[in-house]
Amino acid sequence: DQQVKQNSPSLSVQEGRISILNCDYTNSMFDYFLWYKKYPAEGPTFLISISSIKDKNEDGRFTVFLNKSAKHLSLHIVPSQPGDSAVYFCAPHGYGQNFVFGPGTRLSVLP
Amino acid sequence: EAQVTQNPRYLITVTGKKLTVTCSQNMNHEYMSWYRQDPGLGLRQIYYSMNVEVTDKGDVPEGYKVSRKEKRNFPLILESPSPNQTSLYFCASSSHISGGKLFFGSGTQLSVL
Numbered sequence: 257d258q259q260v261k262q263n264s265p266s267l268s269v270q271e272g273r274i275s276i277l278n279c280d281y282t283n284s285m286f287d288y289f290l291w292y293k294k295y296p297a298e299g300p301t302f303l304i305s306i307s308s309i310k311d312k313n314e315d316g317r318f319t320v321f322l323n324k325s326a327k328h329l330s331l332h333i334v335p336s337q338p339g340d341s342a343v344y345f346c347a348p349h350g351y352g353q354n355f356v357f358g359p360g361t362r363l364s365v366l367p
Numbered sequence: 368e369a370q371v372t373q374n375p376r377y378l379i380t381v382t383g384k385k386l387t388v389t390c391s392q393n394m395n396h397e398y399m400s401w402y403r404q405d406p407g408l409g410l411r412q413i414y415y416s417m418n419v420e421v422t423d424k425g426d427v428p429e430g431y432k433v434s435r436k437e438k439r440n441f442p443l444i445l446e447s448p449s450p451n452q453t454s455l456y457f458c459a460s461s462s463h464i465s466g467g468k469l470f471f472g473s474g475t476q477l478s479v480l
Contacts, residue, residue: 265407288467299371299457299471300410307466345410349467354423355400355459359409 259283260358262346268364275333277361279346282327286348289322291331294343294360303344304331336365369394373458373472380448381480388443388475390458396470398461399441400425401433403454404474410457416441448479 261280269275279289287308292300306313306320306329313320319332329348333340346358371392380386392399400415402425412425416435430452432444441460445452458472 290467290469292469297455297474297476299459299473300469301471302468305466305468343409347467347469352417354412354415354417354425355398355461355467355469357402357410357412 259356260346260348262344262358262361264361265359266362266364268366269336271338271365271367272335275331275336275340275363275365277331277333277344277346277363279329279331279348279358280327281329281346281348283348283350283356284327285350285353287351288349289320289329290347290349291318291320292345292347292357294345300345333363336363338365338367341365369470371458371460371470371472373456373475375475376473377476379478379480382449383447386445386448386477388445388456388458388477390441390443390472391439392441392460392470393439394460394462394470395438396460396462397438399435400459400469401431401441401443402457402459403427404457405454413443413456448477450479453477453479 290305291303293303294300322329343360401413402410414433416422456475459469461469
């Protein structure tokens with residue numbers, strides 16, 4: 257049973273426009289919701305997170321929105337830059353639980 | 368510097384020849400895990416460990432072994448590698464109080480001929 261879904265395997269956006277990456281989950285026990293960014297041949301790196309008590313967290317060009325009732329979160333990148341081209345993984349987490357990852361969305365930002 | 372160190376970075380071997388990929392972290396993290404990444408399949412978890420002497424299967428454990436005798440080390444063992452284990456492998460660690468933030472190694476590209 258897939259606990260985390262990212263229904264868009266890939267996304268192409270023009271430089272300067274907004275990128276929106278979506279993630280849906282099923283486990284209501286998740287306390288933290290994280291996004292990781294991965295470049296080819298490198299390990300994933302932490303990008304931004306949000307705890308379950310908030311509905312929005314912002315860090316520069318990156319904003320994560322959480323809708324707990326819908327079990328949905330999204331990552332907004334504004335403005336998108338070519339260096340943002342990478343695979344983005346949604347990774348919810350509950351205290352004391354194993355870590356789970358979504359299948360990832362490949363973002364391509366076109367110059 | 369806080370880091371997760373994997374070795375080797377690249378490895379080419381032949382079917383059936385036992386190998387070990389090492390993973391070490393210097394952050395005193397309780398949790399460690401191994402993942403493999405294959406084209407179109409995202410990150411799939413192989414094994415994980417919540418603490419010393421505590422290991423459990425992930426999504427794709429077949430053909431792999433792990434051990435957690437010390438907190439800092441979590442080696443991945445392939446007793447009899449097969450070509451379908453050709454993949455990019457990542458080790459990761461975390462503290463459970465860190466809000467779920469995982470630290471990843473740089474990866475090991477394994478080719479089994």
